Amino acid sequence: MRVVIQRVSEASVIIGDKEVASIGNGLLVLLGVVNEDNHEDINWLCNKIVNLRIFPDENNVMNKSILDLGGEIIAVSQFTLHASTKKGNRPSYIKAAKPDVAIPLYEKFVEELQYTLGKPIQTGEFGADMKVNLVNDGPVTIIIDSKNRE
Known part of the structure; x- marks a missing residue:
């Protein structure tokens, strides 16, 4: 699992013309999943993030x-x-997990992150065309990959 964490003073997610998530001070966490990811990756990342x-x-x-x-x-x-x-100018997404693998892991990640934080978090919608608005505070942006723990 790979996350991009951005410290924000505000952030929101819009799908179509509807705002589905909005926060003030906190974190915007973008999550990418590969087939090899598992619950150990989720637990480690959630603890690291909070x-x-x-x-x-x-x-x-x-x-x-x-x-x-x-x-x-x-x-x-x-x-x-x-x-x-690596090759050419068109990115390849072959490493990204397909929805049948990625959706359950994303949902488990959200569930575990809420548990670890101790309160509900907000989300976008898996697979939707989203508009993510944010004010990056600092700016502070951190990239973490659960496969590079050492």
């Missing part, structure tokens, strides 16, 4: 987590995170 110290403390040092802040999270599926651009 404990990641990327929010400023009273000395303006990135020393607080989303748990410390009591902030919100939006999680959005994004298969393009596993794009291969």
